[in-house]
Amino acid sequence: MPEIPKAYEPQLVEEKWGQYWQEHQCFVADPRSSKPPYSIVIPPPNVTGVLTLGHVLNNTIQDILARLARMKGFEVLWLPGTDHAGIATQAVVERSLREEGLMKHREDLGREKFLEKVWAWKEKHGGIIIQQLKKLGASCDWTRERFTMDPEYSRCVQRVFVELYNKGLIYRGKRMVNWDPAARTALSDEEVEMVEEQGKLWHFKYPLIGEDGFVVVATTRPETMLGDEAVAVHPQDPRYAALRGKQVMLPIVNKPIPVIVDELVDPKFGTGCVKVTPAHDPADYEMAQRHHLPLTVVIGPGGAMTAAAGAGFEGMDRMRARKAVVEQLETMGLVPKIDPHVHRVGYSERTRVPIEPYLSEQWFLRYPAAAQAVSAVETGQIRFHPERWSKTYLHWMANIRDWCISRQLWWGHRVPVWNKDGETRCQIESPGEGWQQDSDVLDTWFSSWLWPFATMGWPEHTATLERFYPTADLVTGPDIIFFWVARMIMAGFEFMGREPFRNVYFTGIIRDKQGRKMSKSLRNSPDPLDLIASYGADALRFGVMRSAPLGQDVLYDEQQVELGRNFCNKLWNACRFRQLQAGETQSEIDPRLLSIDDRWILLRLDAAIRDMDATLADYKFSDAAATLHGFFWSEYCDWYVEAAKAVLQGTNAARRANTLAVIDFVLSHTVRMFHPFLPFITEELWQGMGYAKDMPAEQGGRTIMFAPWPKPLDDDFKTHYGLFDETVELIAARQKLVTEIRNIRAQYKIPANKKLHLVYQAAEDIDAEEKRVIELLAGAEPIAHRASYTPAKGEPVIHPGVGGKLFVPLAGLVDAQAEKARLARELQKVEAEIQKVEAKLANPNFSGKAPPEVLQEHRQRLADWQAQRARLQASLADLE
């Protein structure tokens, strides 16, 4: 670091080391390495995606884990890649093609032409997010980047399909599925989001046939009445017992339909009479099957009414048809009541339009290895963090239903099924002339669920697969626990014979300050790239990690990123301070030359290292970040460095050099511990400060990436350097003394730039160096020692731990009244404390049952408070 700017400037530094790591292949995993393996697969972002704060959180955690593992001596593979994201990508490309005027609907281009366009689009715009992840500092092995539509990957997907088909787990069936009318495809249950809405409950009168009167049905979907095939009542409902076997006339359509009886009807809801639309409601479909009712499809795949809905409605959008039906019925006087009604409507997670229950032929999968997937989590073979998510997982697994895996899209993996003359074959390659491939593609997740091993070369027994499967940790959001996590576990057992990962860390969801989810439409999602540009990637990482406790949602606030930037600057300047010190350097610390401050900071460093290990082992990244932040800022910078200046500004060259050695020791440890959180600045400091030179050169020269993770100081070290707990007490006592002096300074409004004149009254003077430290910390002139001293009336006095009295002469500043008031306030506080402790100790239950050490601690506390009370009273008496 030849030129050291006062403020840390991240942009150039981050650029420089990002390139350095790439050039030196620091992220590349070697399956032939002798080190133990550690692996993570990235949750592949959509190939069309751009970096969001959610990605920042997720990938920073993965990067911390990966970098930590490297420093701990593991051979690390963090495998990156992107997902083809069927519907999302197809929708994006369709939109852009429409905007360019190249087509109105994809049918205009045809399947092949359209796919060419998608691939072209992918080549051009895809993978932006990969570049963005690099900016964030993600240490993925980019040489192994995968895409779920790579040719080899596609082969895995089809192979898996064929295998499951041959096992009889994949089948074709006509079912009522969730249909997305905008994308014109089926969706899985998991892709439907239930949204609570204020809707209406319309009551319709259906005239009875052959007698006067009506049956009143209640519905939230008037437009479906055009496809009604029955009216249903509950078998035990006495109100409608007489209706059994009767028929009603379906208005508008003018079709007689029967009244049926079915347990599924809830007599308490609405009128207790349900209109039954077999083709457009799952429950109605179920009833229709029991009662052999016909299926009349009145809503087509695009969400428009069909010919069967009647000439007046054909081609009309379902929402318009709703209004039209209600209007017609109203004119006919058949709408006695419209109630407001809160209900839940299924929306497509992709296109945000209401889902249509739709009867169609689809491919379904009966999940394999479900029992193993359940027991793996139950037994802890796979652990969830936080653990509570395992409950959600197990609940879903217990109610697991077959998975609709076919999609009526073009962008995706083709279903490897071939038809010819009514014959069907399931195989990867075409059976030959005249065979037509099934036109459906597979659900994106049907490729994602193979991610942990398909990316490693499966089904070949590659070195990578042998070495790095199963992976160690998976980091993902709880929102895809069913979509992805559960399915990966099942695929892992089915195809690899074992679990795909051992730990799953579920991040929280990043929300805005108001607690709302980040979303494009709300425009409340800041662009992480902007944040990196103005604060630096390290600052962004640190800010996000500080505020992301295990499993809790994160309310994002830019101030957190500022905190990160400020911290980087602090770290920078602390190192800058070290660089500015002239003089000889030595790498060995001489125990004979250590001050109590030196010993203290080494002990605190030891505590910080232990704390880091404990919190990181529990995936408590925000705690780890807070520990380091607190140690470095509040202990090292605020106390140690300030005290060390007493030696550094002194004349003893040997002591100076030794203190610098302690500083180097602490900094080199601290910088390493920060590296997983702040990769760029720590690399700059590691190499710039020269700490790298003592380390063996590895791949990538002497990068901090492979520097050893700090170990707690062992007993031999502590004995050698005389690190005992008494030191901590000594320093605590001095900190208390200094704080009291500073307090008095503030009380009397003595400007911070004015030095205090202190008088120490005791038989013996304080140790010279200790005195110098106190002077520095308190901002005082050399402390005068007096065997006897008569203070001015009301002169503030402090009682240092070593005995004697420390006076703060105020040269005319003393206001006896003010001082009296101050002392009285203090006294009041102390009295209150004494009362509390005394009351506790006086309670025989407490003294009888509390453990001895607690009792002892209370007695000590009481004695301390009493001593302070005596001092305060004495000072007050002096003022009388």
Next chain:
RNA sequence: GCGCGGUUAGCUCAGUGGUAGAGCAUCACCUUGACACGGUGGGGGUCACAGGUUCAAUCCCUGUAUCGCGCACCA
């Protein structure tokens, strides 16, 4: 309806069966030779509410309120 999570300083959040913490914000003082992206000191909390267990509860248990999330075929 069932399940899960939250409720602690103005804000965002840690935390522990035995003297309530951090960051930010706020107030006062300070540009002192690492850092104003800084230093020092201060103010601010009946730890949502009600019971219970305990010598002792912010922490454990039960219930209530409230906010959020997930699951569920009430049309």
